[in-house]
Amino acid sequence: MQSLPQKLEAACKSLIDAAGVSVPVTRDGETSETAVTVFTGLSQEEKALPSVTIAVLSGQEFPQDSGNFSMNVAVEVRSNADETDLVAHRQFCEDALEPVMQDDTADQLSQQNEDLGVMGISNRQSRERVEDRTWVTDLSFDAYCCGQALA
Amino acid sequence: MAATLKGRGVVWSVGSITMTAGIVSASNADFVQSARSSRTSEKAEIKDDAGTIRAQVFHGFKKTLSLTVIPCSLSGTNTVANAQSSMDAHMPAVGTTITVVDGAGTIIDGNYNLISSTQNRSVDGPATLDLELENGDEGVDLTAAVT
Numbered sequence: 001m002q003s004l005p006q007k008l009e010a011a012c013k014s015l016i017d018a019a020g021v022s023v024p025v026t027r028d029g030e031t032s033e034t035a036v037t038v039f040t041g042l043s044q045e046e047k048a049l050p051s052v053t054i055a056v057l058s059g060q061e062f063p064q065d066s067g068n069f070s071m072n073v074a075v076e077v078r079s080n081a082d083e084t085d086l087v088a089h090r091q092f093c094e095d096a097l098e099p100v101m102q103d104d105t106a107d108q109l110s111q112q113n114e115d116l117g118v119m120g121i122s123n124r125q126s127r128e129r130v131e132d133r134t135w136v137t138d139l140s141f142d143a144y145c146c147g148q149a150l151a
Numbered sequence: 152m153a154a155t156l157k158g159r160g161v162v163w164s165v166g167s168i169t170m171t172a173g174i175v176s177a178s179n180a181d182f183v184q185s186a187r188s189s190r191t192s193e194k195a196e197i198k199d200d201a202g203t204i205r206a207q208v209f210h211g212f213k214k215t216l217s218l219t220v221i222p223c224s225l226s227g228t229n230t231v232a233n234a235q236s237s238m239d240a241h242m243p244a245v246g247t248t249i250t251v252v253d254g255a256g257t258i259i260d261g262n263y264n265l266i267s268s269t270q271n272r273s274v275d276g277p278a279t280l281d282l283e284l285e286n287g288d289e290g291v292d293l294t295a296a297v298t
Contacts, residue, residue, distance in 0.1 A: 067156030120163035146158020 004116075004147045005056035008071055009040040011112035012054045015099035016075075023050045023092040025083045036096065049080040049134065050089075052096050056143075068119070068146045075100060076138040081130065089135040097139050110149065117150035118143050167254030168218070173247045173265065179240035181220035184279065188216050188259050190288055212288035216251060216263055221277045241280045242268045248294040249284055262286060262294040 016038050025034040039045060039053045047053065052075065059071035077096050079089040101124075102108060109118040124141040165183045169176040193211040196204050222241050224233030243249075245265055253259035263284030271279045287293045 061156075065156060066161075067158035068161065117158060117160070119161065122164070144163055148157045150158070150160040 004069060004145065005059070005071060006041065007113050007116045007147060008056045008073060008109070008118075008143060008145060009054045011109040011116055011118075012073060012075065012100060013038045013040050014112040015105075015108055016052055016054070016096055019095060019099050021052070021092065021095045023079060023084055024088050025050065025080075027083060036092070047078075049078050050084060050092060051078050052076070053078070066146075068144065070142045070144050072140060073100075073143050074138055074140040076136065079135045081133045081135050084135070086135060089137070093137045097137075100139065100141070106143070109143065109145075114149055115147055116145065117148055118145040119150065120144045162255055166256075168259065169252050169254075171250045171252055172262075173243060173249035174241055178225070179222065179237040180225050181222045181237065181241065181280075183218060183220050185219045186216065186253075186259070187218075188214070190214050190258075192288075214261070214263075214286050214288040216259060216282075216284040218282045218284070220280050220282070222280060223277075238270065238278050238280070241282070242270060249282070251284070262292065264294050 021036045022033040023036055024031050034050060036050050036052055037048070039047055039051060041055050041057070055074045055076070056071050057074070059069040061067070061069050075097060077089075077093045079092060081089075084092070099105075099108075100121075106118040106121050110116055120143075122142050122144070124139065126137070126139045128135075128137045130136065165186050168183045168186055171177075191213050192209045195208040195210065197206040197208065199205050220241065222234060222237035224230055224237060243265060245267065247265045249263050249265050251259055251261065251263060263286045266283040266285050267281075268283075269281040271281065285293070
């Protein structure tokens with residue numbers, strides 16, 4: 001079970017990386033499209049903005065002794081409000097979150113790792129807020145999954 | 152010897168349950184929220200003169216299906232008006248034959264008579280429909296008209 005959160009984070013990262021998301025960022029009066037780095041979980045890396053962070057930090061086994069867990073996945077999208085306006089941030093969110101908003105997201109996640117079986121996605125929730133000078137939008141959902149492929 | 156728990160396949164959620172006649176999912180779409188299927192029968196018990204049950208006779212086999220759906224528009228013609236049409240289409244006359252196909256199994260598959268349909272609307276949620284369906288479960292198709 002210890003590796004299940006990391007497998008799920010990596011699978012989500014693969015889907016979002018494949019989307020090749022970029023954001024217009026204005027620095028020193030010049031605007032350029034900046035590729036976004038996707039981070040996973042708890043890390044000591046310095047997370048420059050704009051960024052996407054995927055964290056799977058909690059879950060519950062059900063049924064007992066099955067090894068199946070309902071894991072909560074949080075995908076957080078951050079942009080510096082001094083460099084990216086709100087319209088661009090929201091477009092960034094749409095591009096970054098679209099890969100996990102598909103009707104076959106469970107199947108796509110399973111395909112990213114031969115030792116991951118995602119049986120279903122439920123309870124998607126979204127939230128938008130401002131923290132200091134940062135636009136923050138997150139999408140969370142529950143992934144019912146286990147640490148092996150299910151044919 | 153202890154084994155590491157790595158997970159077991161289960162049937163998750165309602166799967167794919169579609170209707171192909173009576174109410175046709177391809178033209179009036181819905182999100183199935185719950186499905187409850189049962190196989191039942193009447194039962195007669197034969198007792199001896201001491202009151203001990205000696206036999207059970209099962210008769211009147213029946214299959215019932217209860218579905219709760221949220222009617223919606225087709226993805227290609229995505230309008231509220233189409234959702235409203237879908238809602239109406241999910242309330243045909245009682246006795247209509249509804250053909251159900253279950254993508255996750257075979258027990259539910261088949262033709263059913265519509266016993267009742269109940270439309271539910273609330274101020275803070277989508278309209279839902281509760282459908283109660285029945286057919287015989289002993290080789291006699293109760294959806295076939297008697298002539």
